[in-house]
Amino acid sequence: MLAIENLCKSYGKLKVLQHVSVNFGTGKVVSVIGPNGTGKTTMIKCILGMALPDSGDIKMSGQSVLNQHDYRSQIGYMPQIGRYPENMKIRQVIGMVKDIRKDIKNTDEELVGLYGLEQLYDKRMGALSGGTKQKVSAALAFLFHPQVLILDEPTAGLDPVSAEILKSKILKEKKNGKLILITSHIMSEVEEVADEVMCMMDGKLKFYETIAAIKQQTHENRLSRAIAKIMNEEED
Numbered sequence: 001m002l003a004i005e006n007l008c009k010s011y012g013k014l015k016v017l018q019h020v021s022v023n024f025g026t027g028k029v030v031s032v033i034g035p036n037g038t039g040k041t042t043m044i045k046c047i048l049g050m051a052l053p054d055s056g057d058i059k060m061s062g063q064s065v066l067n068q069h070d071y072r073s074q075i076g077y078m079p080q081i082g083r084y085p086e087n088m089k090i091r092q093v094i095g096m097v098k099d100i101r102k103d104i105k106n107t108d109e110e111l112v113g114l115y116g117l118e119q120l121y122d123k124r125m126g127a128l129s130g131g132t133k134q135k136v137s138a139a140l141a142f143l144f145h146p147q148v149l150i151l152d153e154p155t156a157g158l159d160p161v162s163a164e165i166l167k168s169k170i171l172k173e174k175k176n177g178k179l180i181l182i183t184s185h186i187m188s189e190v191e192e193v194a195d196e197v198m199c200m201m202d203g204k205l206k207f208y209e210t211i212a213a214i215k216q217q218t219h220e221n222r223l224s225r226a227i228a229k230i231m232n233e234e235e236d
């Protein structure tokens, strides 16, 4: 579905991505993990066309996406921190995005409903709490039934009930055959929603395994311990 081939990206002398290759299938939740500054967001930016790799390729359904833009309509993106025009009301932001995607008549408004965003429609984006802004970002990411969802630390800032709503939505869309990539530092959360873990370290792919395989290999029941064990073994 989504393949990354030998991806390299540097910012000046800093090699942020070094020959990263990975193949993501459909109907899966993949958690992208790794220490701060290891290139997770940069990889996501390359997938989204927000950063151009120095070399390598990114393919969606076998076609290179580099220097293309139509493929973006197949991706729903929830950024770590959504930035919106401060003066626009929630109603206007959602309306504007729908206007750009007039091709999709049947939108997915489930999160708009579950988060009660209609009741807040006349609030300005600049006046929203961080968590409410996150809810708008989540609702927008799922709005057009994208085949691929990229969620960057999606539950950071959400209250527990709202986080559960999002996790249920993620699992529902996985059942609908979507590919969902999630970056997260919260291992208990990764364990709850993900099937596979892609671990990055110093700009390189450290491992890409199912959660079951990671636990089996390390003889650990808790993912956080299993990951710590792998990292410590690598250091020894």
Ligand SMILES: Nc1ncnc2c1ncn2[C@@H]1O[C@H](COP(=O)(O)OP(=O)(O)OP(=O)(O)O)[C@@H](O)[C@H]1O
Binding pocket: 011, 014, 016, 034, 035, 036, 037, 038, 039, 040, 041, 042, 043
């Ligand atoms: N536009 C840029 N210009 C220069 N350096 C950058 C730029 N974007 C990212 N970097 C650097 O690239 C490295 C990887 O950053 P990136 O944001 O991809 O890491 P990350 O794994 O997503 O980290 P985190 O877990 O903290 O979100 C960091 O050292 C960062 O400072």
